[in-house]
Amino acid sequence: MGINKNATQLMAEIVSNKRVGAYNHIVFAVGDIASHAKPGNFVAIAVGGPNSAMVLRRAFAIYRTFDKGSNGGLLEIVVAPHGAGSTWLTNQLPGFKVDLIAPLGTAFGIPTEPVRALLVGGGYGSAPLFGLSEVLKNRGCRVDMVLGASTAMKIYAPLDGKRSVNSLTTVTEDGTTGITGKVTDVLADIIETNQIDIIYSCGPMGMLEAINVIAEKLGVVHQCAIEEAMACGIGVCMTCVLPIRGEDGVVRMLRSCIDGPVVDGDSVIWGSKRVIPEGTWGAH
Amino acid sequence: MFNFKTNLGEAQFENPIFTASGCAGSGRELSQFFELSELGAVVTKSIMLKPRSGRATPRMAETPSGMLNSIGLQGPGIDLFLEKDIPWLRDQGANIVVSIAGESVEDYAVLARKMRAVSGISALEVNISCPNVENRGQVFACHPQTARAAIEAVRRNIGGELPIIAKLTPDVTSIAAIAEEVVAAGADALALINTVLGMVIDTNTMRPKLAGKTGGLSGPAIRPIAVRAIYQVHEAMPHVKILGMGGVASGRDAFELILAGASAVSVGTATFGDPTAVIKIKNELQAELIAHGFDSLREAVGYAHRAEGNLQ
Secondary structure (H helix, E strand, O other), X not given: OOOOOOOEEEEEEEEEEEEEOOEEEEEEEOXXXXXXXXXXXXXXXXXXXXXXXXXXXXXXXXEEEEEEEOOEEEEEEEEOOOOHHHHHHHOOOOOOEEEEEEEEOOOOOOOOOOOEEEEEEEHHHHHHHHHHHHHHHHXXXXXXXXXXXXXXXXXXXXXXXXXXXXXXXXXXXXXXXOEEOOHHHHHHHHHHHOOOOEEEEEOOHHHHHHHHHHHHHHOOEEEEEXXXXXXXXXXXXXXXXXXXXXXXXXXXXXXXXXXXXXXXXXXXXXXXXOOOOOOOOOOO | OOEOOEEEOOXXXXXXXXXXXXXXXXXXXXXXXXXXXXXXXXXXXXXXXXXXXXXXXXXXXXXXXXXXXXXXXXXXXHHHHHHHHHHHHHHOOOOEEEEEOOOOHHHHHHHHHHHHOOOOOOEEEEEOOOOOOOOHHHOHHHOHHHHHHHHHHHHHHXXXXXXXXEEOOOOOOOHHXXXXXXXXXXXXXEEEOOOEEEEOEEOOOOEEOOOOOEEEEEOHHHHHHHHHHHHHHHHHOOOOEEEEOOOOXXXXXXXXXXXXXXXXXXXXXXXXXXXXXHHHHHHHHHHHHHHOOOOEHHXXXXXXXXXXXXXX
C-alpha cells in the first residue's frame, strides 16, 4: 500500500488549546486537509521548535475534522502530555503555528449496510472513535461505546461525543467512574446482548490484543488502530513495522504508518514484540 | 551563474544534495511532497539478494539530537526491487544511485552481476558498514581485509563504467586506512559515514530499549564525527570523491561537510523529521555558498584544508 494520497505538509495555526481532564484538546486551522481526513487517519507534528534536540515528529490520531469553520477547515487532536514532545505541544498557545502533515495512514472501514457496531477506546484512544461514530450513525448503524482508563481523569468523553452514541459504558481500573475493571471485562456481555457485528478499537496494544481474543472467540469482525514506535510517519524509515498476515496468507513486516494504523485484528500476529514470527516473509 | 554541479567518479550530478540510503525508501513516499528529479540523486535503501524481514520491534529510540535505529536491512530483495522500483524511479526522471548490501563476499559479487545490466543508474553504493546485523563480523568495513574483499568482488563483477561508492563506518580505529584499502580494491568514491553503533537502556524495564539491543545512531548528534571522518579521509586522499552524510539538517550543515571534503551530501534523519528537508537544504546550501563568495560548489570542496593564514 502507498502513502495516503491526500497527505500534505503545512504550517498550521493553533486555533484553540484546552485542558480536558488529563489531556489537551487542540484545534488547528488546516484548510482543505480537513475535507480529506477520515476517522482512523493520523497527523504527524514537528515538536520543540527549530533548535530542538527532538528530531522526530510526533503522531496523533485525528479526533475529528470540520470542513468549514470561521478559519476554514479545522482538525482536532487529543494529546496526553506524557513525554517531552507532547508536553511541548500542549504548552503552545493559540496563534502559534506548527509544522503538520495530514492526513496519514489508513481509515476505519465503513460498512455499506447499517450494522451494529461496538467502539472500544482506551484512554485518549477514544478520540478517533467519536468521528467514526458520527459516520456510522449517518449510515444508519447502531453504535455502542465502551471507554476504559486507569482512572476517571483519563477517560476522554466530551458531551457532544456522548450524544453520537446509543450507549456509553465507562470502565476504570480504580473505580473512580463507571464499572471497576478493564474494558475487556464488559465486552462479551455487550456483544451478546446487542448482537454486535463489528468492533472498532483504539488504545494500547495490550488492550487491542485482549479485545481481539474476545472478538475471535465470539466471531465478531474487529478493526483496530495499532501503534508502534514511529520515526517518520510517512513510510520511509521502516521502524514502525508489525507482522501482519496478507490476503495471500503471507506474514510480512508492514509499516503501521502506511498499511495502518487501522488494520483487521485477525490479520495481526499478536504478541510479537521483540520477535520476528516464524515464517515471516524474509525471516532469516 | 553559480555552478552547483558535482561528480563522484564518472557519475555526474546537477546538484550535490542526495537522499541517504535507508532514509527515503525507493522515493515513492517522498514523491508525494516534491519532484524527485529536483535532487542531485535518490540513493535507494540498501538492497540485499533475498527478501528480508529485518529485525524485531522496537526498532527505534529517539535520542538527544538524534535517533537509534535497528531496522536490519528490511527489503524485498534485488529481483523485486529491479522489477518494481527502478523502472518507477526512472519514470520520475530521478538520478539514481542504488545501494547494495550483502551477507558474504559472494553476495556482493552476485548483486554486482545483477546490477551490471541495469540501465539508467548513475552509481552503485556498496554498503559494507550496516551496523544492524546479528554478527558484528559481518560489518565488512570494520576490517581492512573484509572491506577490500567485498569491494573487489563488486569491481570484478560490475563491468563497464558504473562508479562504485563504498560506504564506510566511523566505528574503526582509522577510517583513512580502511578508505585506502577500498580505493585500492577499486572503489571510485566513498560514502562517509554510516550510523554509529549505540545503545539505549529503558530505565523502566531496565533492559535495552531496542529488540536488537544495539542500533545505529544518526542525526545531528553524530555530525562532528562525520565532519572528522570526511576531513581525515580527504586529507589522506584528496583526489578521492566523498559523498558525505551524518546529521545534516540545514544548508549550513551541508556546507560544513563540503568544507571538510565532501563533493556531495546525503540527507537522512532530517527527512524523518521533515519530508521536504532535502529541498530546503539544497536551497540553503546554494545560498550559503554564494554568501561565502564561491562561484561553484567544486571550489568549496575541502576548503577547510587550505593553508593557515589564507583567509579567502
